Amino acid sequence: MSPLVTQRAYSQTRMAGFGKDSRFGFSAGARAGALYGQSEEIVYRSPQSPDYYSQLLWDIKPMVYAGADLSFTVNEFRNVPGFYTNLSFKAGIPLRSGIMEDRDWMNPLDYSILTNYSASNNYITRAFLADLALGVSIPLKYRDRIFAFLKLGGAVSYMYFDWIARDGYTQYDRAGGWDPADPKDPLYGDQVEYYQHWLAVSPGIAVTVPIRSRWLIEFSLNVVPGLIWCWALDQHLGYERYLQNHPMEDQNHPTEFQDRPVGGILLEPGLEVSYAFNERLALAGAVSYRHIQNSRGDNRDRRIGGAYSPWIPNTAGAAFRAMDVGLTLKVFF
Numbered sequence: 001m002s003p004l005v006t007q008r009a010y011s012q013t014r015m016a017g018f019g020k021d022s023r024f025g026f027s028a029g030a031r032a033g034a035l036y037g038q039s040e041e042i043v044y045r046s047p048q049s050p051d052y053y054s055q056l057l058w059d060i061k062p063m064v065y066a067g068a069d070l071s072f073t074v075n076e077f078r079n080v081p082g083f084y085t086n087l088s089f090k091a092g093i094p095l096r097s098g099i100m101e102d103r104d105w106m107n108p109l110d111y112s113i114l115t116n117y118s119a120s121n122n123y124i125t126r127a128f129l130a131d132l133a134l135g136v137s138i139p140l141k142y143r144d145r146i147f148a149f150l151k152l153g154g155a156v157s158y159m160y161f162d163w164i165a166r167d168g169y170t171q172y173d174r175a176g177g178w179d180p181a182d183p184k185d186p187l188y189g190d191q192v193e194y195y196q197h198w199l200a201v202s203p204g205i206a207v208t209v210p211i212r213s214r215w216l217i218e219f220s221l222n223v224v225p226g227l228i229w230c231w232a233l234d235q236h237l238g239y240e241r242y243l244q245n246h247p248m249e250d251q252n253h254p255t256e257f258q259d260r261p262v263g264g265i266l267l268e269p270g271l272e273v274s275y276a277f278n279e280r281l282a283l284a285g286a287v288s289y290r291h292i293q294n295s296r297g298d299n300r301d302r303r304i305g306g307a308y309s310p311w312i313p314n315t316a317g318a319a320f321r322a323m324d325v326g327l328t329l330k331v332f333f
Contacts, residue, residue, distance in 0.1 A: 025076060026333045029069035031090065033286075033326020034062040038098075039161060039196055041234060041259070042317030043299065051111040052103075056234070058163050058194060059098025059122045060322050065090040065129070069328060076137045077149060077208075084151070085134040092127025092161075100165035100192065106173070114178040120168030120191050128160045137208075151206040155222060159198040159320070165191045191238035198292065198320065200266050201227040214276045220288075222268040230295050230318045232259040240304055254301035258308065259316035264295035284328045292320040 038061075043054040067090035075082035104116035135153015139146045168191065169184035202224035209217045233256070240255040270288030277283070299316035302308045 023075045023078070025071075025073040027069070027071045027330050028333070029071075029284075029328045029330035031067040031069055031088070031326055031328045032065070033090075033324060034064045035060050035092075035322045035324050036062045037320070037322025039163075039322075040317075040319035041194060041196075041232065042296075042319070043257075044296070044315045044317060045105075045111060047312070047314035052105055054105075055103045056192070056194070057101045057103075058161075058165075058196075059100065060124070060161075061098035063097055063124050063127055063322075064093045064095065065127070065326075066093070067091060067129075069330065073137075077210075079139055079146065081139070082137040083134070084137055084153070086132070088129075088131040090127075090129040092124055092129075094123070094125050097122050097124045097163070099168075100163065100194075102165075102170075102192070107177070113173075113176065115173035116171070117178050118168060118170035118187065118191075120165035120187060123164045123166060124161065125164055126160070126162040128158075130158045132156045133204075135204075147209070149208040151208060151220075152204075154201065154203050157198070157200045157202065159196075161194075161196045163194045163196075165194075167191075187238060189238065189241070191236070193235045193237055195233045196318065196320075197231045199229045200224060200292070202266055202268070204268075216274040216276075218270075218272045218274075220268075220270045220272075222266065222270075224266045226263050228262065228264045228266055228292060228295055230259070230261045230297070232261075232316075232318060233257070234259070243304060254303055254309075257299060257301045259297065259299050259318065260311075261295035261297035261316050261318045263297075264293055264319075267291045280332050282330045282332070284330065286324070286326055286328070288324045290320065290322055290324065292318075295319065 039058045041056040042052060045051040045053045069088050071086045073084045076084050100120050100122040102118045103114055105111055106115040107113040133153060133155040135151055138150045140148045140150055168187045170187055171178060171182040171184055202222045204222035206218055206220035236255045268288060268290045272284055272286035274282055274284040296314055296317045298311040298313050300309050300311045
């Protein structure tokens with residue numbers, strides 16, 4: 001139901017039937033664009049506490065992608081209620097993507113004191129996003145004239161990201177709290193690799209307004225509380241390498257962490273403007289913003305070569321926020 005997933009067509013013209021008299025329609029499109037935002041990895045101090053023990057911010061600044069759309073419709077954008085379904089896929093291009101910031105609050109007496117900070121160059125190595133939507137399109141009339149279409153339906157959205165934080169620096173607590181002026185200890189090589197999977201099921205609403213015979217404008221909104229799942233894996237490669245090279249150090253520190261947050265709130269407003277060159281070819285520009293927050297769930301960890309610890313409930317969190325700007329060239333059959 002958002003610009004990421006909603007079928008596009010053209011109202012009250014031959015385009016409504018994809019250039020045919022048939023009430024069925026099919027289209028395929030090529031898509032390109034970029035995401036700009038940030039993903040968040042959180043460790044809470046205890047199952048009941050809102051206080052952070054650790055927070056890692058993974059930049060998506062930007063993620064350039066290429067993708068494809070497939071759509072099938074029945075009676076969409078006609079004088080009767082119609083049905084639409086759309087499948088969208090995007091693949092991120094591996095590139096440098098801002099920085100990764102790692103913050104820790106380890107003071108046992110005052111949880112508000114930031115004790116450790118590090119920043120590393122962030123790289124997106126793999127990213128895939130898929131959206132499946134379906135629903136109904138209802139014509140809205142005034143004095144027997146259609147002026148817009150109301151779209152009601154649902155979407156299933158999946159996102160996968162794989163980041164590596166490489167090189168950079170770290171600053172440790174030296175006087176009761178972190179200070180930006182503290183000396184920076186350099187970090188070399190791969191420091192942290194982080195995988196994050198998201199799955200969300202959301203209802204949505206959109207209003208599509210035809211402008212003359214070639215332009216189409218759509219405003220959309222997806223909102224869902226609760227139907228969100230995340231699975232994440234954090235591997236502290238730099239620390240694992242350090243422990244392997246210093247066998248006299250305490251080997252009981254974990255170097256790998258698994259999180260499974262659930263729930264939270266997804267909010268996704270969007271706008272798309274489409275122009276039909278003819279009854280077979282159209283170009284659409286879209287901008288949307290996806291925000292997921294308050295997902296919280298279980299966490300477990302393991303040491304080098306060891307087994308995973310038991311799951312600790314309600315100590316892991318995750319969040320995601322990104323703007324999506326893209327163009328789609330669509331062919332109607």
